[in-house]
Amino acid sequence: MKVDGGVGGDLTGIADGVRLAEAAGYDGVFASETNQDPFLTLLLAAEHSESIEIGTNIAVAFARNPMTLAQSAHDLQRFSDGRFILGLGSQIKPHITKRFSMEWSHPAARMREMIQALRAIWATWNDGAELAFEGEFYRHTLMTPFFTPPPSPHGPPPVYLAAVGPLMTKVAGEVADGLLAHGFTTPEYLRDVTMPALEEGLAAGGRSLADISIALPAFVVTGDSDEATEKASAAVRGQIAFYGSTPAYKGVLEHHGWDDLQPQLNQLSKQRRWAEMGELITDDVLEAFAVVAEPDDVAQGLLDRFTGTVDRMSFYAPYKAPDDLWAQVRSTLQAAG
Secondary structure, three states: OEEEEEOOOOHHHHHHHHHHHHHHOOOEEEEOOOOOOHHHHHHHHHHOOOOOEEEEOOEEHHHOOHHHHHHHHHHHHHHOOOOEEEEEEOOOHHHHHHHOOOOOOOHHHHHHHHHHHHHHHHHHHHHOOOOOEEOOOOEEOOOOHHHOOOOOOOOOOOEEEEEOOHHHHHHHHHHOOEEEEOOOOOHHHHHHHHHHHHHHHHHHOOOOHHHOEEEEEEEEEOOOOHHHHHHHHHHHHHHHHHHHOOHHHHHHHHHOOOOOHHHHHHHHHHOOOHHHHHHOOOHHHHHHHEEEOOHHHHHHHHHHHHOOOOOEEEEEOOOOOOOOHHHHHHHHHHHOO
């Protein structure tokens, strides 16, 4: 199993952050698109590293068009000597229409077409194919020599797709190289909903599980004292509550019979009663989403949950953990294969 870290924050700290992650033995580092541009972050990460993979988890696909995404990804793939992973996500409608002022419609079908358009553009740049992509949402039929970048000797970057619901998961199986499973998931939801949808998509694309990677940021609650563990628990409860308030993710809660929880969380979020949201996450809900364990037992807890399903993992821990914990967990997971 590959184990990934994160790299982000102030751009002045990216160089040191990626050097530390590479020296520590992480397989990859990912940058998210929250309050910073992930492509700028990863340009610095590529410059100050040698072998570690770098990727977006995620870049907001519908805030861009296929040509702009293709250009950024192609540049990073060439500059990093083939170490780049383009991780895409749809975001939700209010952010696309109100924050980015972009169009929203048929997200699963649009995402499928976007990835197909990316591959058509890269085939033009890398292989000299004629650019003649005409879909329902995107049309790319013009590429002159002046605007054609040099080909990538490493080929196009792999495309990973973030998905929670079955429709987008099916798209990942059809056209993506990897599935970015959301941290807001449970082993039961992965088994009962995600994997069947992924396999349906793979079959539609004439592929098998061997053709796709599955990555997951796993929630972990731990600490070296009762006080530290309680702080970690409160932080993770708050994060679970934040995701649970989003209507697009309610299917995960409903799968466990917690149908009433999402509307309650959503109402509190609209009232900006953030602290109270975390209080609604009971121990049963917390333990469904997170490994809750002593530091020495975290790695085995993750293996028990995800062995045989997840190919690469990162740790979703929005709190300060013991300094040596993640090194210990990383080495155990990597040794497990």
